[in-house]
Amino acid sequence: MEKISKNILNQVITPREPESYKGNYGKVLIIAGSTQFGGAAIMCSSAAIHSGAGLVTVATTPEKFTAINVKIPEAMTIDYHDKKALLTAIINNQVIAIGPGLGTSNIAKGLVKAVLNNTKTDQTVILDASALTIIAEEKIPLQTTANIILTPHQGEWQRLSNLAITEQIELNNQTNLHELNPDALLVLKKHQSEIYYHDQASKITVGNPGMATGGMGDTLTGIIAGFVGQFGFSLETVQAALFLHSEIGDKLNEKNYVVLPSSIIEKIPKYMAKFSSRDK
Numbered sequence: 009m010e011k012i013s014k015n016i017l018n019q020v021i022t023p024r025e026p027e028s029y030k031g032n033y034g035k036v037l038i039i040a041g042s043t044q045f046g047g048a049a050i051m052c053s054s055a056a057i058h059s060g061a062g063l064v065t066v067a068t069t070p071e072k073f074t075a076i077n078v079k080i081p082e083a084m085t086i087d088y089h090d091k092k093a094l095l096t097a098i099i100n101n102q103v104i105a106i107g108p109g110l111g112t113s114n115i116a117k118g119l120v121k122a123v124l125n126n127t128k129t130d131q132t133v134i135l136d137a138s139a140l141t142i143i144a145e146e147k148i149p150l151q152t153t154a155n156i157i158l159t160p161h162q163g164e165w166q167r168l169s170n171l172a173i174t175e176q177i178e179l180n181n182q183t184n185l186h187e188l189n190p191d192a193l194l195v196l197k198k199h200q201s202e203i204y205y206h207d208q209a210s211k212i213t214v215g216n217p218g219m220a221t222g223g224m225g226d227t228l229t230g231i232i233a234g235f236v237g238q239f240g241f242s243l244e245t246v247q248a249a250l251f252l253h254s255e256i257g258d259k260l261n262e263k264n265y266v267v268l269p270s271s272i273i274e275k276i277p278k279y280m281a282k283f284s285s286r287d288k
C-alpha cells in the first residue's frame with residue numbers, strides 16, 4: 009500500500025489569492041451534536057473553521073446554540089428540527105459533514121436521509137460517526153450523486169461492511185467499499201489510517217496513541233470538510249487533511265503524553281501557513 013508522504017501538504021495547501029473573500033473558501037454545513045454529545049459538534053466545526061473553511065453553519069439542537077456561539081463565534085447555527093431551514097442549508101452548502109455526536113434517534117435518521125436525498129454532483133458529503141451507524145443499521149443506500157467521503161473507525165467499518173476487524177485487509181476493504189458505492193472515498197481510521205478511492209489504497213505512517221482521545225475523529229472530519237471546501241474534492245485533498253491531523257498530533261505528542269483534539273485544532277492555522285509558503 010502506498011505511503012502518503014509529507015509532500016502532500018505542500019502540494020495541496022496553496023497560498024491564498026490577495027483578492028479572494030470568504031465565498032472562495034467553501035461553505036460548509038456540519039450536522040452534528042445532540043443532548044448527550046454537544047462537544048462533537050463543537051470540535052468538528054471548530055476544526056473546519058481553523059482549517060480555513062470560508063463559512064461554517066452548524067445544524068444542531070437549539071439547546072447547544074449558546075455553547076457553540078460562545079466557543080466558536082465564527083460559526084452560524086440552525087435548528088436541525090426545522091425541516092425547511094435544514095433543506096435550504098443542505099442545498100446551499102458545498103460541503104456537508106454529518107454524524108459527529110448526532111446519536112441514532114429518529115430525528116438523526118431523518119437528517120441522514122435528507123442529506124442523501126437532496127445533495128447533487130457539485131457537492132461533497134462527509135459521513136461520520138452516528139451517520140455511519142444509522143446507514144448500517146437502516147441499510148440506507150449511498151445513492152447521492154455528490155462526492156461521498158466515509159470516515160469510519162474500525163468498529164463503524166465493521167457495522168457498514170460486515171467485515172470483522174481481522175478481516176479488514178486491503179482487498180476486502182476495497183471490495184466492500186465498491187459494493188456500498190464504487191465512487192465513494194473511504195478513510196478507515198485506526199493506528200496508521202488508510203484511504204481507499206477507486207482502485208487506489210494509501211496510508212499514513214504518522215499518528216500516535218496519545219491521539220486516542222474522544223473527539224479526535226470528530227476533529228478529523230472538520231479538517232476534511234475545511235480542506236474540501238477550500239481546495240476542492242480530490243484524493244489528494246483528503247490525504248492532506250488526514251496527514252496534517254496526525255502530523256500535528258505527533259508534534260504535540262513529543263512533549264505531551266495525551267494529545268487533546270482542542271490542542272490539535274488550535275495549531276492548524278500555524279501548520280497550514282508553514283506548508284503553504286511559496287518558496288516551499
Ligand SMILES: NC(=O)C1=CN([C@@H]2O[C@H](COP(=O)(O)OP(=O)(O)OC[C@H]3O[C@@H](n4cnc5c(N)ncnc54)[C@H](O)[C@@H]3O)[C@@H](O)[C@H]2O)[C@@H](O)CC1
Binds near residue numbers: 044197223
Ligand atoms: N465529546 C463528544 O461529544 C464526543 C462524542 N462522540 C460521539 O459519540 C457517538 C458514538 O461514537 P463512538 O465511536 O464513541 O461509539 P461507537 O459505539 O459508534 O463505536 C465504538 C465501538 O466500536 C468499537 N471499535 C472497534 N475498533 C475501534 C476503533 N479503532 N476506534 C473506536 N472504536 C472501535 C469499540 O470497541 C466499540 O464497540 C458518535 O456520535 C460520536 O461522534 C465521540 O466522538 C466521543 C466524543
Ligand SMILES: Nc1ncnc2c1ncn2[C@@H]1O[C@H](COP(=O)(O)OP(=O)(O)O)[C@@H](O)[C@H]1O
Binds near residue numbers: 161198200220222
Ligand atoms: N493509536 C493510535 N494511533 C494513531 N492514531 C490514532 C490512534 N488512536 C486513535 N487515533 C486516531 O484518532 C481518531 C479517532 O477517531 P474516532 O474513533 O472517530 O474518534 P471520536 O469519534 O471519539 O472523535 C482517528 O483519526 C484515529 O486514527
Ligand SMILES: [Mg+2]
Binds near residue numbers: 225
Ligand atoms: Mg468518531
